[in-house]
Amino acid sequence: MIRGHDSKDLLTAGASLAPVALICGNGMLPLQVLNGLRAAGRQAFIVAIKGEAEEVLKRQAAVELGWGEIGRLFKVMAAAGCREVVLIGGISKRPDFTSVMGDLGTLRRLPRIIKALSGGDDSLLTKVIGLIEEEGFRVVGIKDVAPDLLAGPGSLGQVKPRAEDLKDMALALEAARRLGDLDIGQAAVALGGRVIAVEGAEGTDAMLARCAELRQNGRVRAKGRLGVLVKTVKPGQDLRVDLPAVGPMTIERAQAAGFAGIAVEAGGALIAEREATVAAADKAGLFLYGLDPQTAPESDA
Structure with missing residues (x-):
């Protein structure tokens, strides 16, 4: 010894x-x-x-x-x-x-x-x-x-969430939690105070494409950028695998759906191609936010 x-x-x-x-x-x-x-x-x-x-x-x-x-x-x-x-x-x-x-x-x-x-x-x-x-x-x-790949808390780019965005963020977070309890998915979208989409087996990209169609065909009516995508780990999930992730393609699809921004769990979600993702969000005018699922989302403006 x-x-x-x-x-x-x-x-x-x-x-x-x-x-x-x-x-x-x-x-x-x-x-x-x-x-x-x-x-x-x-x-x-x-x-x-x-x-x-x-x-x-x-x-x-x-x-x-x-x-x-x-x-x-x-x-x-x-x-x-x-x-x-x-x-x-x-x-x-x-x-x-x-x-x-x-x-x-x-x-x-x-x-x-x-x-x-x-x-x-x-x-x-x-x-x-x-x-x-x-x-x-x-x-x-x-x-x-590689802890630097995980999202930090608060706004990750230049755009900040508004008061109405924080309300949608909290609602989508609650929907994502309930979804996770059933081991179905890790993401949900809230817009104007109601949940309009939850992630199933098709994955986040397909869900976002569906949201864009809902706005295009008038099933969801909203003026300007409105709506928040929330991705969070499932309750009790093993954090060694299958963490929720967002990247440049997520920003592109959220922009096409007319969203105001994206929120992910701080310390529990991956930011793929971080610099490119944050830059894309800033260019699109979307906020990218790291939230603490144990507390209510707060503006850091």
Whole structure:
């Protein structure tokens, strides 16, 4: 035993020196996390999910694996000396039972894998984390490896929410909470004192496109920019995976829907391409706001 250090300190120090396994789905958030790791002096062992990871990640990946190669995934992470794992990026479709019939290591774990594929999104992610940690790895979140990607509190750009926006923000937040209780989605829209849309399986972008159609066909009447999109983590959600995120495309779609702004949970939501996202919100005249879900939204104007 080394004097002056307990075993927990040594394990923590060892993990900080070992490469972090970055399991990458789609979108550009994995690249931002990778850059954050490198800026912090950490090594990354990149695993690209076949059919999901972007080309820029696949070019840098140590390995590209499909859903049927879970046994191989654990083997290559262990061989690389990884102790910590980050799951980041979107998944366009859930794997079906036939896609996990690849290698012997997968087949040996098949009963646990099939069990993990049942249930809602939260249940699935919790079970996937359990599968990984049963193999001796530790799943960590964005706050552990790239906290700068998370939204801070208050206005994130130059545009500030008005009094009516704060009321819509509070209403959409309450709707998003109730939605999260049912493990359905993470986002809701309120406009003029009523909820006009909630996120389902189609995702945020499709919900925003629906909101734009509602205004275009007159089902929702509003003069000027009005309405707030709120994205927040689900009650009791594991903050290591599936955090709500906004980026330049969210700003574009919110502008097309005629919204006044977007609010996300401070410390619990990701801002993809932060500089570009904030600049796009400012240019569009939309506010981008980090809210504390435990307190009523307040203007910081």
